[in-house]
Amino acid sequence: MSKLVWIGLGLLIIMLSVASMLTGPVSIFDAIADWRGDRIQEWSIILWEIRAPRTVLGLLVGAALGLAGAAMQGLLRNPLAEPGLLGASSGAALGAVTALYSGLAAKFYLALPLAGFCGAILMSVIVIALAGLQAEMTVIILAGAAGSALCGALIALVLNFSPSPNAGYEIMFWLMGSLADRSWDEVYLALPPMAVGAVLLLFAGKGLLAMSLGEETAHSMGFSPARLRALVLIGSSLLVGGAVSVAGSIGFIGLVSPHLMRSAVMADPRRLLPAAALAGAALLLSADIGTRLLVTQGQELKLGVLTALFGSPFFFGLVLRLRSRGW
Secondary structure, eight states, X not given: OHHHHHHHHHHHHHHHHHHHHXXXXXXXXXHHHHTTTTTHHHHXXXXXXXXXXXXXHHHHHHHHHHHXXXXXXXXXXXXXXXXXXXXXXXXXXXXXXXXXXXXXXXXXXXXXXXXXXXXXXHHHHHHHHHHOTTSOHHHHHHXXXXXXXXXXXXXXXXXXXXXXXXXXXXXXHHHHOOOTTOOHHHHHHHHHHHHHHHHHHHHTHHHHHHHTTOHHHHHHTTOOHHHHHHHHHHHHHHHHHXXXXXXXXXXXXXXXXXXXXXXXXXXXXXXXXXXXXXXXXXXXXXXHHHHHHSEETTEEOOHHHHHHHHHHHHHHHHHHHHHHTTO
């Protein structure tokens, strides 16, 4: 069964990647018709410089959110946990909004993702330092909620004092999340922290399996709960920071992906972590393809809006299912 799961996920991602490369305002059939004409260079630019980095970013961001969501749910032993609990998403949003408001984003192309990543890491460090790795997870969650609330208030303050309506609209559009108009520069920027975060979380798989039996049992098996928290919290912050810095705020991928794969891998964190990453990549890439097909008034539907529209019913159903079980 497990082999079929991995094969199925791999084939799904390959098909979605091909579909992503072929989907856009310029029809691929026109490209094929002109392939032997004088527009070969134009089509190669469209496929390699526009659609390829967008496809790669969709896979990276989706995998990062799915992996971080599975790790946070395993660490907290709570099926409703999601990657933004530490305030990394809000911190990244605040950093990006600051870059837009100050004008740095207009002067330096990579100022926006860099500011977003720095904001995510800074907020995660503040939350972890405020709560401490030895604290109960409830304290860490409360610290993350407080940090997210503060970032939300500061973002609202920036919007309130935006110098022009256009600046406010630009900030709002970024907060909705999107992969449009991304280049290889964003891929190169987001890939290193995501790779480090993924390695940290994948190394935490055995510890999360032990933690599912309780902290005392995990400690007796040779796993340090504090060290495990450090791995998961730092790894999740790097993943979420890298993802949000280049794609904006995108919800529900990290919440939904682990639930879709949990029964298929028998809820074993060692297999659930990579499975949730692959499922997250497939979900986000599917949603991004959907945004290109659902064009409204000449503009693509924002990616964060589409994931919220489809993720909210899943979340409500999950809450009702947990309620029926007596949670």
